[in-house]
Amino acid sequence: MPLRQSFHHITRAGRWVFSKPKNEVCSRNFSNSIPVLNSALRRSSLFDAEKEKQRQAVGRIEKIEVDVVSDFGNELLIMNKDLSTPYDCTKHISKFVGQTAVVALVDSNQPWDMHRPLSEACSLQFLKTTDKNPWIPNNVFWRSCSFMLGAVVTEAFRDDISVILHSFPSPNIQSGSFVLDAYIGLESWIPAPEELRQLSKEMIKLSERELPFERLSVTQEVAEEMFSDNPYKINHISKIFGNHNEVVIYRVGNHVDISRGPMMSHTGLIGRCTIASTHYLKEDQLYRFQGVALPKGHKLNHYAYGILEKRAMLLNSHMIPSEASLSYEPTPEYATEAKEVSN
Amino acid sequence: MRLNKPTPLRPLIHYAELSKLVSRLKIPVHWHVKKLRRGDVPGPEGRLLKLRASVTALFKYERIEMDYYPADEARGYAERLISEAVRNGPQCPETMEMADWWLEEKQLVHKLFKVLVPRYQNYPTSYTNFYRAPFWYFSDGFQPQLNEEYPDKEINETIPAFRTVSYPKGLLELKGNPYPPIFPSKVTNPRSIQNVLLSSAKDFYKSKEGGSERLSNAESGRGIEFVPNEPKSDENLIESSK
Numbered sequence: 001m002p003l004r005q006s007f008h009h010i011t012r013a014g015r016w017v018f019s020k021p022k023n024e025v026c027s028r029n030f031s032n033s034i035p036v037l038n039s040a041l042r043r044s045s046l047f048d049a050e051k052e053k054q055r056q057a058v059g060r061i062e063k064i065e066v067d068v069v070s071d072f073g074n075e076l077l078i079m080n081k082d083l084s085t086p087y088d089c090t091k092h093i094s095k096f097v098g099q100t101a102v103v104a105l106v107d108s109n110q111p112w113d114m115h116r117p118l119s120e121a122c123s124l125q126f127l128k129t130t131d132k133n134p135w136i137p138n139n140v141f142w143r144s145c146s147f148m149l150g151a152v153v154t155e156a157f158r159d160d161i162s163v164i165l166h167s168f169p170s171p172n173i174q175s176g177s178f179v180l181d182a183y184i185g186l187e188s189w190i191p192a193p194e195e196l197r198q199l200s201k202e203m204i205k206l207s208e209r210e211l212p213f214e215r216l217s218v219t220q221e222v223a224e225e226m227f228s229d230n231p232y233k234i235n236h237i238s239k240i241f242g243n244h245n246e247v248v249i250y251r252v253g254n255h256v257d258i259s260r261g262p263m264m265s266h267t268g269l270i271g272r273c274t275i276a277s278t279h280y281l282k283e284d285q286l287y288r289f290q291g292v293a294l295p296k297g298h299k300l301n302h303y304a305y306g307i308l309e310k311r312a313m314l315l316n317s318h319m320i321p322s323e324a325s326l327s328y329e330p331t332p333e334y335a336t337e338a339k340e341v342s343n
Numbered sequence: 344m345r346l347n348k349p350t351p352l353r354p355l356i357h358y359a360e361l362s363k364l365v366s367r368l369k370i371p372v373h374w375h376v377k378k379l380r381r382g383d384v385p386g387p388e389g390r391l392l393k394l395r396a397s398v399t400a401l402f403k404y405e406r407i408e409m410d411y412y413p414a415d416e417a418r419g420y421a422e423r424l425i426s427e428a429v430r431n432g433p434q435c436p437e438t439m440e441m442a443d444w445w446l447e448e449k450q451l452v453h454k455l456f457k458v459l460v461p462r463y464q465n466y467p468t469s470y471t472n473f474y475r476a477p478f479w480y481f482s483d484g485f486q487p488q489l490n491e492e493y494p495d496k497e498i499n500e501t502i503p504a505f506r507t508v509s510y511p512k513g514l515l516e517l518k519g520n521p522y523p524p525i526f527p528s529k530v531t532n533p534r535s536i537q538n539v540l541l542s543s544a545k546d547f548y549k550s551k552e553g554g555s556e557r558l559s560n561a562e563s564g565r566g567i568e569f570v571p572n573e574p575k576s577d578e579n580l581i582e583s584s585k
Contacts, residue, residue: 072521096523129536138536173536174543292540300537311544 039229040154044254046226050218058082067123068093069108079118086124087114087212087265101126102137102264102295111136114265116215129269129295137264142171144213144264145178145293149275151255152202153182153289161185165257166232166286169319177276177290177312181321183232184287191278199275203291210268211253215261217246226256233258271296272305276312283322290316366426369469372419377412394420397515399447401471402454405520408476411513418471418515420445425470428460462519469518474525476512 062081066089067074077092090098105125106112118124127137146168154163162185169179218226220241226249227233236258240247249258252267273293281288292312294300300308317323382393397417400407407414424445431438433456442452463470514525532538 132532133534134532134536135534138534138539141536173539176540176544176547294537298535298537304537304541307544308540311547 040254040256043226043256044251046222047214047216047249047251047256050222051214051216054216055083064118064121066118066121069123069125070097082117082119085115085117086112086126089124090114090126097126098265099268100128100297102129102269103127103140103262105136111140111262113213113215113262115212116262129298138173139171140262140264141269141293141295142173142178143168143259143261144267145270145273145291146171146180147213147250147257147259147263148203148206148252148267148270149178149180149199149289149291150182150257151252152199152206152275153180154255156199156202157184164230164232166284166321167236168259170260172318175316175318176308176314177292177316179316179318180289181281181284181286182289183285188280189278189287196275196277199289200273200291203270203273203275203293206253207267207270207273209253210266212266213263214251215248215263216251217248219246223247223249223258227258269296270294271298272300274305274309274312276309277314279315281320281322284320286321288316288320365423366430368419368422368426370418370422370471370473373415377416379413379416380410395445395447398424398445399451401515401517402446402451402459403448406514406516406522408512408514411475411511414513414515415473418473421515421517422470424455425459425463428455429463432456432460459517466518472516472518472525474514476514478510478512 058081061083063078064081064084066077066079066084068077068089070093075093077089079089086101086104087098090101101114104112104114105127106118106122108123108125111127112118112124128134129137129141131137150165150168154165157163162183164183166181166183168181171178220237223237224234227237237247240258247258248261249256250261250263271294273291275289275291277290279288279290280286290312292308294305379390379393382389384392393413394417397407397409397413398421401417401421424442427435427438427441433439439452442455446452446455459470516522516525533542
């Protein structure tokens with residue numbers, strides 16, 4: 001290795017250490033991308049407008065009592081109704097809790113996003129992946145990884161290659177990988193190892209920015225206006241509004257997508273991440289991106305992590321769109337927890 | 344020129360009698376007094392003033408990171424103060440005077456007698472933990488210096504403290520503090536995400552080897568329903584790992 005090289009030229013993603021890539025397809029830098037008024041930015045500005053509108057609609061501020069339950073005892077906080085989030089509650093407890101909590105648990109049965117305003121008096125717990133039973137935070141983490149992969153995939157390709165996100169299935173950790181399905185305007189693309197590493201690197205870069213997952217539930221008109229350039233999403237939205245009267249959308253940076261949620265607190269909770277493979281799904285004409293990740297602070301040796309990576313290279317057949325639509329209507333990840341239509 | 348100083352003589356005290364006066368500390372105390380870096384005030388007084396600041400910080404924050412040898416010295420005084428407080432209580436004027444001098448902030452005297460004494464009432468061990476701490480952290484933006492004189496050396500060989508003056512660092516903490524532990528607990532949790540991934544990978548490869556048509560969780564097409572407090576799915580998970 002030439003030794004004059006400084007560490008800026010070396011990057012680590014997954015278990016690889018490599019110098020700066022010279023790629024063919026994945027050439028754009030996610031964090032330093034030039035702001036063009038593309039569809040992602042348009043969606044993001046719509047999201048901003050809708051968020052501001054919902055904030056204005058709160059009106060007179062009322063107070064609610066929030067009982068924070070933890071191992072070190074309970075704490076009673078007086079918070080603002082429809083404004084204060086569980087993350088705001090952590091500011092009264094400790095910075096450490098706010099940084100490490102993945103998701104909150106309201107009234108000890110309902111998972112609640114860290115950045116979603118609380119609507120009534122409740123008891124609150126903060127869940128971490130290091131808990132005794134980390135089942136909820138693990139699933140939330142896995143879902144958030146799929147979401148972040150969507151953000152990376154939309155940004156990573158060259159501008160002349162069209163990328164249309166299809167969906168990601170509900171989190172299934174036992175399937176060995178988190179999954180994202182997307183249409184890529186490339187014929188018979190078999191990604192080079194460097195391209196996959198570049199995607200892994202973009203995931204790590206996104207995680208280093210520690211962006212919050214913002215949540216909003218919107219009406220059909222707003223959702224359709226946002227995703228007007230995405231025929232798959234339009235289809236999904238119309239399916240969702242058959243059963244529900246709201247749809248939940250999330251935003252990370254400029255990336256907006258539909259998901260039932262809940263999502264984790266911020267992107268910085270990913271410690272180690274590998275995008276292992278992509279597979280072409282012939283029937284759907286989609287590419288399936290697969291990856292494996294571990295939360296920050298979880299240690300695993302290289303050999304064991306290599307086993308997980310190898311498994312993630314095989315096709316994960318969990319809810320392939322064309323097969324899943326036969327048995328599931330609509331796809332579970334898109335179902336919302338909003339109120340059912342009363343009539 | 345450096346002259347060898349005569350080693351100080353041990354004072355002629357019968358230790359059996361001494362232990363009636365003060366409690367025996369539960370930590371190893373080195374006889375040889377370490378030289379500390381000079382502060383604003385010279386001499387033994389300045390030394391005590393520096394140590395007092397460290398002891399106060401320890402009682403205030405319960406976990407401090409500082410130079411190794413001052414921390415080692417301060418640890419002894421902190422142990423002595425707590426053991427006296429546990430033994431004599433706030434009624435003893437000598438103990439109160441000692442606490443008043445060593446703790447610069449008065450609310451810490453209250454903390455000593457109202458919080459720490461109940462905490463350490465039945466401790467069979469010492470009241471503090473002491474660790475060696477690293478000189479530098481990558482998370483602080485430490486950039487290893489490249490060794491330009493020996494360009495043939497590997498990068499990793501040049502990392503440890505090349506051309507940097509680094510005093511040994513120590514980490515001193517009161518036991519029973521509310522912070523997360525310094526070393527993670529070694530208790531394995533079969534439900535942690537690594538273990539779930541590894542056990543499901545094991546199942547997957549086993550089912551492939553046997554050639555049986557048993558569907559793994561991945562292939563059964565069934566996602567985990569997001570229902571908390573449902574023990575069934577977790578039980579299945581553990582059974583599958585056996």
